[in-house]
Amino acid sequence: MENSQDESESDEQEQFLEMKPLWSLAPMFPLPMGYDVATQSTDPMLVFVTPFRPCTSPEQSPASFGQPLPKSPIPLKATPISAAFPMPRHKGGSSHDPLKDTPMSVAFPMPRHKDEPSDDPPKATPISAAFPMPRHKDESSDDPLKATPVSAAFCMPRHKDKSSDDPLKATPMSRSFPIPRHEDESSDEDYKPFSGQKKPTPLKTAKRIQQAECSNAANTKRRSIQRSLNKELAFSSFLSSDPNESVEEAMIMFDSLRRRILQLDEKEDAGKRADLKAGSLMMQNGLRINSSKIIGPVPGVEIGDIFFFRIEMCIVGLHAPAMAGIDYISAKHAGKDEILAISIISSGGYENDDNDTDILVYTGQGGNSRHKDKHDQKLERGNLALMNSMKKKSLIRVVRSAQDPFCNSSKIYIYDGLYWVEDSWTDRAKNGFSVFKYKLRREPGQQDGISVWKKTEKWKANPVTRNNVIRVDISSKAEKLPVCLVSDVDDQKGPSYFNYITGVEYSRPLSKTKPLQSCKCPSVCLPSDTNCSCAQLNCGYLPYSANGVLVKHIPMLYECSSTCQCCQNCRNRVTQKGVNLSFEVFWTGDCGWGVRSWDPIRAGTFICEYAGQVIDETNMNMGDEEDEYTFCTSWRSDKVSRWNLGAELLEEKSDNTTTENLKRLPIVISAKRSGNVARFLNHSCSPNLLWQPVQYDHGDDSYPHIMFFAMKHIPPMTELTYDYGTIGAPPGINGKIPNVCKLKPCFCGSTNCRGSF
DNA sequence: GTAACTTCAATGGC
């Protein structure tokens, strides 16, 4: 994986090569950066073994060679544009550029919402108040607030009374500061954020109760479960000063909450709209970012970032309205006499499907309510804002949507950067009423967004259309989908030879002390069935959501086994069914070969197993040299525990058992001679994958399968990485293997990079 | 196909 590439070790490799022809295409190559390969060791994670899977044999698939591609091997996700400020307009118009005129204004905090939680929720409140805020560059302003900049900051729950210091008036910026509140935290009731009613305000108590009663009566059958956050835990979140990290944390927290709420609700047979529950819980607790509306890029959100729910874009400040497709800044807050559009979401209804991804024809809003009479669209609200933006040549963020390839009923939203309105006219909708149309053009010079999707969709349909393919399928059909080997850089022929297998191979028998789990559930295991013995093993819940995503990281995950009575469609069988994504192994440059996916990946999705030969740590000797193709469990990233944070916020008390109980396992897996795509996963200090021990085919818990899952939503063509390193390498290994502690320089590029691993 | 749900800007009362 990382740096030292295969190529480095020539000697050994040659031997391998000789033995197997297969796809030996890849002879060795010069070492990339001069590392001494021999010393590289990875040390890391846990490991273990599992049942075996036959090694696949190698019949090679015909390698196809593509033509040279432009080089930019990796679409870096650097933050494009200036992360902080809106870009200068392009051609004419600069003078009108709203941005220039009033830069600050864009950063104004939005008006608060009256009923912020503060008043009532004794429980809900505090949280955010303590967060430091992330800063970003706009500080420039002369704003007195200097200290903490701005907008980027989290919005906190505010309190209404304290008016005097009300930020609004005096210094707009300040609003975004977290302000701890004390007083009224205690309100009379035990408010739970997501009760059926809307946010209560004290004065409305009577009405609220009334509403609640009504709604309870109406909902006898589908109970709405109230949940609240554990404040103490919430404190620890969002501490980063880096907008990218803050956004990441908010997104991770949201989905963790959402998955856990769904899991809890399903157990009580009341699951519904967990996205809204998680979202409003965060909003009401001030756990959101970039709440001040701004024109231009949103700090921490990059072009190409994907979202699976509308409310996610609201939480990170990309697009505030919960439903409306056009977000705009009101005249008052913009300090102007007109409202201006700041972002739109194209849901796909009118998408012109030319391959021209720089143009978007967008339909205005309104006139199409299902509950009221249809009518002509009016030039007001979003429609008016877009018209004003056209006149001012003001930039607008555009979010496009695509069908989720793994879920027919859902959509994925892709942030595609800045556009400006070039033209507008009225048109006649199918229902006969008139609608506004706006032609938007993408600002040139931005990194790829939706255009990446067009390419990957084509490649998925036919991998040969991918340029610079070295081999169409290095798995030789061992995987359900081809694993493409590509290099957008000349001179790379491929990694040295290895045998592609999809699982682990054991060198000695596993302990049979513990019987295989076997539930008696008929058909499929159900979340509400408290008798399911498999659910009991997994801390009392089915570990996956209905769509197969991992809910929480747990010490050991037990999937249903061959002795369970449930069928293959049971939701508790996920990793045992193998890889489901279209991967490509590509040349990264500094980090050697890496892995990325042509599919968009939702947080919690199963990625792949760490396949290889299981070596018992205690049996390792000098001959078993640790190298970059070795997996062990010594290093655990703290990000893994943070991945569970949202879920833990819902618990009555914080039991850190999940993460604390993780013990190092004796298993060590070597993927040097045999392995799968996982052997090419690189290290990153800011990883997007985590590994989870999983058992389904044997009872030896010291040697579980090591399964990788996505920690966040991962756009197509983004490198997949996990955090591993030598820090914390087991003493046993250190003693036996020289050089194991030698750190390798890290090129992950994340802001919190440790520099080496 | 329907039901249930959200946030925010605008409005209107005091």
Add this chain to the structure above:
DNA sequence: CGCCATTGAAGTTA
């Protein structure tokens, strides 16, 4: 005018 409670608009999700 300022404050704030209420209303209406917008569409997504399962």
